[in-house]
Amino acid sequence: MSQPTPPGRNPWNPETDPPPKNTKDDKLVDRWTRYFRLYTGVGVTSAERETLRNEVAQRWDYKDWLKCEEQRDHLMRNSPIIRFLLDELEKSGCAFSREHLKCLPCDATRSGGFSPKQGVQICYNRLISKGHMEDTIAHELIHAYDHCKFKMDLRNCYHHACTEIRAASLSGDCRFLREVRRGHLSFVKQHQVCVRRRATLALKANPNCNAPGVAEEAVNKVFQSCFTDTRPFDEIY
Structure with a gap:
């Protein structure tokens, strides 16, 4: 049985070259x-x-890509937050399978992404642990849920700000220890501070929202209403 070939970047020629051998055979x-x-x-x-x-x-x-595929499948079967979000997407009429969560290489600016046409991108060359992957997939599935449920227009800075606020807040992306590892420590409303910062950074990567002051204004405008909207969860995870 031939081994799968990772999408996005093929460092070998699958037509003429076999995939790299397992190190156990070397x-x-x-x-x-x-x-x-x-x-x-x-x-x-x-x-x-x-x-x-x-x-x-x-x-x-190749090994990183294969590890990503295996960890993704494990999380889809066993992670409470991933399974919950997948169930909620299915209930909303937007069922996601493993084919909608793709392990792909990315640049240094992100660890994941969501596109209404392409689904969820998991950046196998940017993830540092299975926990990091779990938070990343949860983050992107919240974007998918918002798009499915509320028909977001990501060209609209207020729409984009709202889903980034919700994803940063609800996915685990702003947990205390994760923030400490990033070098950010605050004893006053650290969670909210993290959510604002992460949402603003995401908006600045949007070509429609990267003019000076636009990202900050959009996040401030919608922060309270979007931060308190925890759907599909009962509370912040």
Whole structure:
């Protein structure tokens, strides 16, 4: 049975090259010898070193993608918040399957994304743990819920601000320890401060809302009504 090929970026040619072998099939000494040559340049030409560099990149890119696929499937089966949001989406007429949650490579600006046409993007090269993935998927599924339930127009800065406020607040993205790991510590309304900051940053990445002051104004305008709207939850998760 052939192994799957990750979408978005194919560091090997699936038509002519097999996917990278599982490390269990490699000879340990040979593998570490090749890695030593890669990082030191001992005994290799520039062209050979570039070939080795690509080989290592291919191996780890494939492993990260495969790990993302496995963790996503596990969370869809076992995470209470992910299962709850998937159930609520189905009740709202917007059922999501694993094909709607895609593991794809991303740039350094984000760990996930949502598009009404493409579904949820899980950035396998930007996630640091299964907990981070869980929060990221929950965040994006809240965007999906808002789009399904309220027909958001993400070109509208107020609509976008509202869903970013809700997603940051309800997904676990602004938990105390996560904020501390980011280097943000406040003893007064830390959750609200985090939600405002995260929502504003997200809006500034929207070309329709990145003019000076626009993101801040939109977040301030809708903050109270959107922050207190915890649907589909009874309270902040």
